[in-house]
Amino acid sequence: MRVGLVGLGRIGMVHAATLSALADDLVVADADETRAEEAAKRLGARVGDPFGTDAVVITTPTSAHAGALLRACELKVPAFCEKPAAPTVAETLRVAAAVERSGTPVHIGFQRRFDAGFAAARAAVRAGKLGELHRVHLLTGDPAPPPAGYVAQSGGIFRDCHIHDFDILRWVTGHEADSVHAIGANRGAAFFAEAGDVDNSAALITMDDGTLVTLQGSRYNGAGYDVRMELAGTLGTWAAGLGDRTPLRSADGLDPGGRPWPDFQSRFEAAYAEEMRAFLAMARGEIESPCTVQDALAALYLAEAADLSRRAGRSVRLVEVTK
Numbered sequence: 001m002r003v004g005l006v007g008l009g010r011i012g013m014v015h016a017a018t019l020s021a022l023a024d025d026l027v028v029a030d031a032d033e034t035r036a037e038e039a040a041k042r043l044g045a046r047v048g049d050p051f052g053t054d055a056v057v058i059t060t061p062t063s064a065h066a067g068a069l070l071r072a073c074e075l076k077v078p079a080f081c082e083k084p085a086a087p088t089v090a091e092t093l094r095v096a097a098a099v100e101r102s103g104t105p106v107h108i109g110f111q112r113r114f115d116a117g118f119a120a121a122r123a124a125v126r127a128g129k130l131g132e133l134h135r136v137h138l139l140t141g142d143p144a145p146p147p148a149g150y151v152a153q154s155g156g157i158f159r160d161c162h163i164h165d166f167d168i169l170r171w172v173t174g175h176e177a178d179s180v181h182a183i184g185a186n187r188g189a190a191f192f193a194e195a196g197d198v199d200n201s202a203a204l205i206t207m208d209d210g211t212l213v214t215l216q217g218s219r220y221n222g223a224g225y226d227v228r229m230e231l232a233g234t235l236g237t238w239a240a241g242l243g244d245r246t247p248l249r250s251a252d253g254l255d256p257g258g259r260p261w262p263d264f265q266s267r268f269e270a271a272y273a274e275e276m277r278a279f280l281a282m283a284r285g286e287i288e289s290p291c292t293v294q295d296a297l298a299a300l301y302l303a304e305a306a307d308l309s310r311r312a313g314r315s316v317r318l319v320e321v322t323k
Contacts, residue, residue, distance in 0.1 A: 001022075001023055001024055001025075001053075001054045001055060001280060001283065001284070002023070002024065002025040002027065002053040002054045002055075003019050003022075003023035003025070003026055003027070003053055003054065003055050003056070003057065003280070004026075004027045004028070004029070004048075004049070004050025004051060004052070004053035004055070004056040004057065004077075005019060005026065005027070005028050005029070005050055005056070005057040005059065006028075006029045006030070006050045006051075006056065006057070006058055006059070006060055006068060007029075007030060007058065007059035007060035007061070007064075008028060008030040008032075008035050008036060008039045008059075009059065009061075010265065011059050011082055011265075012030075012057075012059035012060075013039065014265055014269075014272050015057055015059060015080075015272065015276055016028060016039065016043055016045070016057075017043065018272065018273045018276045019057065019276060020043040020044055020045060022276060022277065022280060023280075025046075025053075026043060026044075026045035026046070027045065027046055027047070027048040027049065027050050027052070027053055028040050028043070028045050028046070028047060028048075028050065029047060029048065029049070029050045031060075033047075051071055051072065051075055051077055053077065054077075054078070054283060055077065055078045055079070055080070055279070055280065055283035056068075056072055056077050056078070056079050056080070057079075057080045057081075057276075057279070058072070058079060058080065058081040058082065059082050062084060062087050062153075062154075062155075063087060063153070065081055065082070065084065065085060065086055065087070066085070066086035066087075066091045066092075066094065066095050068081065069081055069085060069086075069095050069098070069099070069106065069293075070094075070095065070098050072104060072106070073095075073098040073099055073101070073102040073104045073106075074102070076102055076103070076104050077104070078104065078105040078106070078107075078279075078282060078283035079104065079105075079106050079107070080106075080107045080108075080109060080276075080279040081106065081107075081108055081109065082108075082109040083108055083109050083110055083163060083164070083167075083296060083299075084108075084159070084163065084296055084299075084300055085106075085108050085293045085296040085297070085300075087155060087159075089297070089300060089301070089304060089321070092293065092296065092297050092300055093297070095293055096293045096294060096297060099292075099293050105282050105283065105285075105288075105289055106289060106292065106293055107278070107279045107282055107289045107290055107291055107292075108291045108292065108293060108295065108296040109275060109291070110164060110167040110168070110171075110291050110295075110296075110299070111268050111271045111272050111275050112164055112167070112168045112171075112227070112268070112271065113167070113168065113171055113271075113275075113290060113291060114271040114272075114274040114275045114278065114290075115240070115241075115268060115270070115271040116270070116271075117240035117241055117242075117243075118168055118171075118172060118229065118240045118241075120240070121172055121229060121231060121238050121239075121240040122171060122172040124231075124236075124238050125172055125173060125174070125231060125233075125238075126174065128235075129235065129236060129238075130231055130232070130233030130234075130235055130236045130237070130238060131233040131234030131235030131236065132233055132234045132235075133173060133209075133211050133231060133232075133233045134211060134212070134232055134233060134234065135211065135212050135213070135214075135230075135231075135232040136169065136173065136211060136212070136213040136214070136229065136230065136231050136232070137213070137214045137215075137216075137228075137229070137230040138162075138165040138168075138169060138213065138214070138215045138216070138228075138229055139215075139216045139217070139226060139227065139228045139229075139241075140161055140162060140164065140165055140216075140217045140218075140226070140227050141216075141217065141218045141221025141223075141225070141226040141227075141247075142161070142218065142219050142220075142221055142225065142264075143221055143222060143223070143224050143225050143247075143262065143263070144219075144220070144222075145188060145189060145192075145199060145219040145220065146219070148189070148191035148195075151191055151192060151195050151197055152191070152194075152195045154195075154197070155303075156195075156196070156197045156198075156307050157184065157197055157198055157199070157201050157217060157219070158182065158201065158203075158303045158306040158307045158310070159300070159303040159304070159307060161201075161217055161219075162201065162203075162215065162217055162303060162306065163299050163300065163302075163303045164227075165215055165217075165229075166298075166299040166302040166303055166306075167291070167295065167296075167298075167299040168229060169205070169213060169229075169302075170295070170298060170299065170302075171295075172229065172231070172240075173207065173211065173231075175207045175208050175209050175211065176207065176208045176298065176318070177205050177206070177207055177208070177213075177302050177305070177318055178206050178207060178208045178317065178318060179205070179206045179305075179315050179316065179317045179318065180203055180204070180205045180206075180302065180305050180306050180309050180315065180316055180318075181203060181204045181309055181314070181315040181316070182201065182202070182203035182215075182306040182307070182309040182310040183201070183202050183203070183310060184197075184198025184199075184200060184201045184202070184310050185198055185199070185200045185201075186198055186199055186200075187199060187200055187220065188219065188220050192219070198310070199218065199219040199220060200217065200218045200219070200220070201215070201216070201217040201218070201310075202214070202215060202216050202217070203215040203306055203309070205302075221247070223247035223248070223249075223260055224245075224247030224260025224261050224262060225247070225260070225261040225262060225263050225264060225266075225267050226241075226246060226247050226248065226261070227241050227264075227267065228240065228241035228242055228246070229241060243256065243258070244256045244257050244258035245258040245259060245260055245261050245267075246260070246261075247260035247261065275290075278290045301318060301321050301322050302318065304321045305317075305318050305320065305321045308320070308321065
């Protein structure tokens with residue numbers, strides 16, 4: 001296959017490295033032409049028009065996602081796009097409409113769906129191994145905050161960081177959120193508050209079947225990169241993301257013993273590779289989209305509701321942001 005990739009930042013280079021081994025011809029592009037040339041030389045790829053291929057991977061800054069997806073739809077080129085499909089609900093709806101009209105296969109990048117632990121948890125829930133699901137806990141902790149410039153344009157912790165939690169919550173449980181009550185705190189650098197954001201977060205989510213979900217997040221999880229999901233039912237309790245590299249120590253003496261995950265790239269390295277293989281299978285027509293624009297929209301709606309809840313200081317039902 002001829003595969004194009006546009007955007008050679010951190011995540012773009014992760015996907016490009018995978019694609020260099022999977023694609024027959026990899027075509028890359030970046031707003032920085034020098035960076036594109038250097039990346040192409042390292043990867044054994046070539047610089048060119050990434051949309052003039054059999055499939056295109058979009059890893060540009062978030063503000064350019066919608067435009068790139070619309071172009072892919074116009075050309076009917078199967079596309080993978082890192083989350084989010086667009087920075088706002090209105091733009092996401094526009095992209096969703098274009099995808100439906102054109103019939104272009106589109107895969108939005110939520111890599112946790114391709115992590116072995118999260119996939120096993122989903123299978124266990126669907127097979128009834130946990131019995132009736134009653135409680136879920138989600139945690140995402142970054143070891144250090146992103147740059148101030150990134151925070152200012154990120155959309156806030158619920159849209160930028162916890163949107164992954166919101167997507168995996170829907171995917172694993174098979175249910176939608178009904179309401180959310182979110183809070184946040186500023187315990188670190190001033191640039192979070194200056195951007196109207198928080199660096200520590202928590203939320204209580206009630207699902208449409210009554211399942212209670214708790215959520216925690218931090219930009220200052222100094223022990224290491226920590227992403228976990230715990231699911232408790234009437235027959236059992238399962239955890240995803242709990243292993244020998246989880247940055248967690250027990251006061252009772254249990255110690256995972258491994259070197260803690262330093263960042264998301266290393267934690268989800270295998271998932272990112274599997275995600276690209278699934279995208280190419282979709283582009284070849286072998287499978288349906290593993291994560292549609294409608295899935296991305298559903299996660300964004302929950303992020304919107306959480307952000308509104310934090311700012312307004314009250315519980316928010318999802319119907320308030322979806323109607």
